[in-house]
Amino acid sequence: MKIYGxxxxxxxxxxxxIIGELLGNMFGVKGNLGGVGFAMLFFILLTDWMNKKNKLxxxxxxxxxxxxxxxxPIVIAMVSIQNVNAAINxxxxxxxxxxVATVLSFVLIRFLISMLKQEGE
Amino acid sequence: xxxxxxxxxxxxFVLSFLVVGIIMLLTQFISQKILRNKIPGVALAIAxxxxxxxxxxxxxxxxxxxxxxxALLGGSMLRDFAIVSTAYGASIVEIKKAGWVGVISLFVGxxxxxxxxxxxxxxxxxxxxxxxxxxxxxxxxFIVGPIxxxxxxxxxxxxxxxxxxxxxxxxxxxxxTPLFKNIVGIESKTSAMVFGGxxxxxxxxxxxxxxxxxxxxxxxxxxxxxxxGVAAILCPSVFYPILKWILMQ
Numbered sequence: 468m469k470i471y472g473x474x475x476x477x478x479x480x481x482x483x484x485i486i487g488e489l490l491g492n493m494f495g496v497k498g499n500l501g502g503v504g505f506a507m508l509f510f511i512l513l514t515d516w517m518n519k520k521n522k523l524x525x526x527x528x529x530x531x532x533x534x535x536x537x538x539x540p541i542v543i544a545m546v547s548i549q550n551v552n553a554a555i556n557x558x559x560x561x562x563x564x565x566x567v568a569t570v571l572s573f574v575l576i577r578f579l580i581s582m583l584k585q586e587g588e
Numbered sequence: 589x590x591x592x593x594x595x596x597x598x599x600x601f602v603l604s605f606l607v608v609g610i611i612m613l614l615t616q617f618i619s620q621k622i623l624r625n626k627i628p629g630v631a632l633a634i635a636x637x638x639x640x641x642x643x644x645x646x647x648x649x650x651x652x653x654x655x656x657x658x659a660l661l662g663g664s665m666l667r668d669f670a671i672v673s674t675a676y677g678a679s680i681v682e683i684k685k686a687g688w689v690g691v692i693s694l695f696v697g698x699x700x701x702x703x704x705x706x707x708x709x710x711x712x713x714x715x716x717x718x719x720x721x722x723x724x725x726x727x728x729x730f731i732v733g734p735i736x737x738x739x740x741x742x743x744x745x746x747x748x749x750x751x752x753x754x755x756x757x758x759x760x761x762x763x764x765t766p767l768f769k770n771i772v773g774i775e776s777k778t779s780a781m782v783f784g785g786x787x788x789x790x791x792x793x794x795x796x797x798x799x800x801x802x803x804x805x806x807x808x809x810x811x812x813x814x815x816x817g818v819a820a821i822l823c824p825s826v827f828y829p830i831l832k833w834i835l836m837q
Contacts, residue, residue, distance in 0.1 A: 500816075500820050548663075564708035575696065
């Protein structure tokens with residue numbers, strides 16, 4: 468049953484979000500702290516464990532894969548609902564700091580990745 | 589005619605599948621036949637999505653009633669659910685391998701972006717520590733701007749501005765990363781984790797990785813979601829008090 472795969476995904480999603488909510492409360496921050504990240508970790512660990520036990524059937528996997536394949540279409544829908552005009556018109560400070568931070572982050576990423584490569588050699 | 593329009597209105601969510609399908613069909617065609625695969629179709633589709641968003645207002649294209657269904661398809665619920673699903677088949681070994689680099693890149697990324705945000709906020713004449721911290725938090729990622737803004741009691745103009753800084757980041761990351769992937773060096777799963785950890789914007793990072801190589805999405809998305817978590821803790825509760833203390837001196 469494909470729905471079992473989707474149900475497992477849903478269970479991990481909520482398990483992660485609950486942790487994120489608890490962390491948010493703990494730090495007195497409105498919002499979910501890294502809940503999706505924890506959900507991903509749970510999902511990786513659970514599916515890995517099920518695979519080893521041969522409990523994860525092709526049917527389950529097909530249910531999960533359907534959602535994975537919807538990911539890109541969802542991203543496209545997501546960008547189409549952004550407040551693009553505000554981002555462009557709302558003032559130079561947002562435009563400049565957003566742009567500079569991004570460009571400098573690229574430089575930093577390049578630096579970290581090359582460090583990583585040296586480490587590997 | 590009106591009956592047909594009403595029918596589309598009533599079935600907005602189902603219509604959104606058709607709309608996104610057409611966007612992808614169109615951009616795949618342009619990418620393969622006209623641009624000969626020089627720019628990935630997904631990158632084009634994202635760019636087209638942004639253009640469509642500019643026809644709407646605050647909530648992008650959904651401000652046009654016909655496209656209201658896009659709000660559900662592109663909203664955070666389905667986005668996060670689909671992101672978690674991409675973790676299926678992600679290798680635990682790879683994640684462990686990037687473990688310490690991933691953690692370092694998270695903290696370095698949050699701190700670094702916050703500092704850049706502070707510098708520009710001050711350069712543009714903002715003096716109130718709450719305003720500066722809110723703008724800097726938005727520079728980290730647009731979800732954290734309002735979190736810090738609410739915590740420090742910033743005005744709604746400042747909060748909007750901080751979100752805008754984050755959205756600018758999303759736009760640049762989604763569109764520019766696929767073009768510069770070789771220069772930046774994003775090719776392996778570990779480098780995708782560094783990318784997500786430093787850049788932080790979940791939407792931008794996952795959109796960029798989707799057009800570079802969909803297999804890299806879970807690795808970048810994983811660190812990027814933790815970035816949001818770390819930034820949401822550090823910006824209002826650690827960086828803001830420190831910033832306030834420094835500015836009081």
